[in-house]
Amino acid sequence: MPFRPSHSLLDCELLNLASAFCQLQLPFFFIPLVEMASTTLICDTQPWKDLKAHTEDIKKTHLRDLMNDKERCESMMVEFDGMFLDYSRQCATLETIDKLYKLAEAASLKQQINRMYSGEHINSTENRSVLHVALRAPRDAVINSDGKNVVPDVWNVLDKIKDFSEKVRNGSWVGATGKPLKDVIAIGIGGSFLGPLFVHAALQTDPEAVEFAKGRQLRFLANVDPIDVARNIAGLNPETTLVVVVSKTFTTAETMLNARTLREWISSALGPSAVAKHMVAVSTNLTLVEKFGIDPNNAFAFWDWVGGRYSVCSAVGVLPLSLQYGFSIVEKFLKGASSIDEHFRSAPFEKNIPVLLGLLSVWNVSFLGYPARAILPYSQALEKFAPHIQQVSMESNGKGVSIDGVPLPYEAGEIDFGEPGTNGQHSFYQLIHQGRVIPCDFIGIVKSQQPVYLKGEVVSNHDELMSNFFAQPDALAYGKTAEQLLKENVSQHLIPHKLLASYEHRVTVEGFVWGINSFDQWGVELGKSLATQVRKQLNASRTKSEPVEGFNFSTTTLLTRYLQASSDIPAEPPTLLPRI
Numbered sequence: 001m002p003f004r005p006s007h008s009l010l011d012c013e014l015l016n017l018a019s020a021f022c023q024l025q026l027p028f029f030f031i032p033l034v035e036m037a038s039t040t041l042i043c044d045t046q047p048w049k050d051l052k053a054h055t056e057d058i059k060k061t062h063l064r065d066l067m068n069d070k071e072r073c074e075s076m077m078v079e080f081d082g083m084f085l086d087y088s089r090q091c092a093t094l095e096t097i098d099k100l101y102k103l104a105e106a107a108s109l110k111q112q113i114n115r116m117y118s119g120e121h122i123n124s125t126e127n128r129s130v131l132h133v134a135l136r137a138p139r140d141a142v143i144n145s146d147g148k149n150v151v152p153d154v155w156n157v158l159d160k161i162k163d164f165s166e167k168v169r170n171g172s173w174v175g176a177t178g179k180p181l182k183d184v185i186a187i188g189i190g191g192s193f194l195g196p197l198f199v200h201a202a203l204q205t206d207p208e209a210v211e212f213a214k215g216r217q218l219r220f221l222a223n224v225d226p227i228d229v230a231r232n233i234a235g236l237n238p239e240t241t242l243v244v245v246v247s248k249t250f251t252t253a254e255t256m257l258n259a260r261t262l263r264e265w266i267s268s269a270l271g272p273s274a275v276a277k278h279m280v281a282v283s284t285n286l287t288l289v290e291k292f293g294i295d296p297n298n299a300f301a302f303w304d305w306v307g308g309r310y311s312v313c314s315a316v317g318v319l320p321l322s323l324q325y326g327f328s329i330v331e332k333f334l335k336g337a338s339s340i341d342e343h344f345r346s347a348p349f350e351k352n353i354p355v356l357l358g359l360l361s362v363w364n365v366s367f368l369g370y371p372a373r374a375i376l377p378y379s380q381a382l383e384k385f386a387p388h389i390q391q392v393s394m395e396s397n398g399k400g401v402s403i404d405g406v407p408l409p410y411e412a413g414e415i416d417f418g419e420p421g422t423n424g425q426h427s428f429y430q431l432i433h434q435g436r437v438i439p440c441d442f443i444g445i446v447k448s449q450q451p452v453y454l455k456g457e458v459v460s461n462h463d464e465l466m467s468n469f470f471a472q473p474d475a476l477a478y479g480k481t482a483e484q485l486l487k488e489n490v491s492q493h494l495i496p497h498k499l500l501a502s503y504e505h506r507v508t509v510e511g512f513v514w515g516i517n518s519f520d521q522w523g524v525e526l527g528k529s530l531a532t533q534v535r536k537q538l539n540a541s542r543t544k545s546e547p548v549e550g551f552n553f554s555t556t557t558l559l560t561r562y563l564q565a566s567s568d569i570p571a572e573p574p575t576l577l578p579r580i
């Protein structure tokens with residue numbers, strides 16, 4: 001069982017030292033013991049073996065030569081609904097692509113896609129359907145889970161969001177002191193934060209969306225670090241602020257402590273009864289929503305068949321974004337995602353953008369041995385795309401066992417990172433150019449929403465940006481690998497969801513081929529469990545001066561020093577809120 005060495009640097013002025021401690025985690029701690037099935041792993045199939053052998057041929061070719069083959073390059077270009085994918089800079093020949101289609105067949109990829117759309121419980125370890133596609137389905141669509149068409153429920157919530165967000169925006173829903181609620185703080189973490197933040201960042205530069213957002217602020221509170229609370233409430237008035245608590249489970253420690261902190265912020269300013277007008281919730285767990293003190297009528301539901309990291313098209317993203325930009329803008333991007341869903345479901349693999357992206361990821365990771373992937377949008381509006389896809393991809397496919405619980409003899413998952421171009425060129429591109437081979441996704445936008453032309457300049461500012469978008473892949477092509485996604489002049493607020501849906505399905509394709517469950521996340525439970533143990537220890541040490549015990553030597557040493565250095569914190573401090 002492989003150890004996952006990690007290290008953290010606890011360098012805190014309170015401790016006047018920089019000390020690192022290493023802990024070895026056993027990543028399979030929480031995998032539920034499932035019946036070891038005798039299913040064949042994909043690596044035991046002939047197409048996998050053929051691709052392994054083919055790798056030797058590929059290593060003898062040079063991308064420079066492949067790029068000179070016009071017919072090859074032309075056949076590696078695909079477009080759909082304003083997206084143009086050029087994957088000719090991949091270290092692959094037409095024979096490679098054919099072999100990948102055979103691998104897809106061996107993985108029953110088409111059948112698995114069909115099973116997902118038909119609502120089968122493909123998330124077998126949690127016994128759930130996987131139907132985030134239903135969140136953006138047209139009102140008259142029929143998508144079943146457990147024999148029930150879920151689309152009417154989806155639209156009941158969307159209609160409720162439309163109604164509520166319009167009331168808040170037009171001032172017919174006001175706060176406890178009768179003032180309109182012009183600012184929103186959305187509390188959530190992981191999938192309850194990263195997707196909505198990505199879309200918000202993209203819409204902030206869209207002139208139409210900006211017009212709708214005039215006079216309003218939307219902020220996101222994710223980290224339990226009180227600095228994040230302070231930053232979020234800085235300059236805001238509780239009288240004109242609406243807090244949206246976003247949590248699929250309504251149990252996530254960070255989110256619930258932040259929710260209690262902001263409930264205190266509101267109550268201490270406006271009285272306890274103000275919570276009813278200043279706090280609403282998004283969750284699947286309406287019982288815990290009510291127990292927290294939020295009226296269930298002010299809760300916006302979603303369902304277990306929506307994974308947290310796939311939930312941006314549920315009330316998780318739609319509510320905060322509708323409050324900020326209006327439901328009509330949000331409804332448009334749901335349509336963008338839905339268009340990709342239909343494409344993914346029905347397009348033949350050779351024209352199917354998410355399938356091609358997913359198969360090429362498997363090729364890079366499992367055959368060429370390139371575990372990392374750089375996501376490089378040449379658009380500052382997409383600055384939060386890579387952080388969102390990090391969770392979608394790495395929490396989905398960062399697995400070590402097959403969906404049947406069989407330890408994998410190959411690595412699954414990709415190490416995703418990225419920054420907008422051209423910023424990355426002045427940061428980590430040197431390593432990609434001359435250090436390691438890292439497959440790159442270059443994403444370009446044809447028309448900027450913010451055109452700037454200066455007299456006397458050779459090109460517009462957007463063309464300056466795009467000069468790099470076109471240059472970098474060629475600079476890398478000689479020896480490295482890159483894909484290019486060119487977004488045509490679709491309006492900005494359609495792009496986030498076409499990209500988002502394309503990458504959601506890309507990750508799904510990878511998981512289907514690797515034979516893993518991309519829709520559970522048992523691996524993160526260990527950390528939550530250990531944090532609970534430390535939390536209890538800190539409380540016992542601070543309130544009853546109990547010595548640190550039950551931890552390994554390193555953690556005991558650091559915890560003891562932390563407690564000593566922060567011993568001036570009173571055991572029972574008064575309620576303290578940020579001072580900013």
Ligand SMILES: O=P(O)(O)OC[C@H]1O[C@](O)(CO)[C@@H](O)[C@@H]1O
Binds near residue numbers: 309
């Ligand atoms: O929406 P919740 O239930 O608060 O969970 C937040 C996040 O925590 C995780 O469960 C673990 O990181 C994610 O899958 C999820 O998006």
